[in-house]
Amino acid sequence: MLALVWATARLEPARVGILLMSEVLVGVVSSVLLADESMTATQIAGAVLLVAVGLLDALSG
Secondary structure: OHHHHHHHHHOOHHHHHHHHHHHHHHHHHHHHHHOOOOOOHHHHHHHHHHHHHHHHHHHHO
């Protein structure tokens, strides 16, 4: 949490958004691998869209 607060003050808002979105993706992937959860095609598509929107926002600014 300290690293996130430190980075937020020094990075562009779009990059901070990508960092925050990647935290969610890491959580989903780790739950699939560590807790033996299932990941559906809808969840994969949502993850891809989430990353795409973050990258488009970062590249457009």
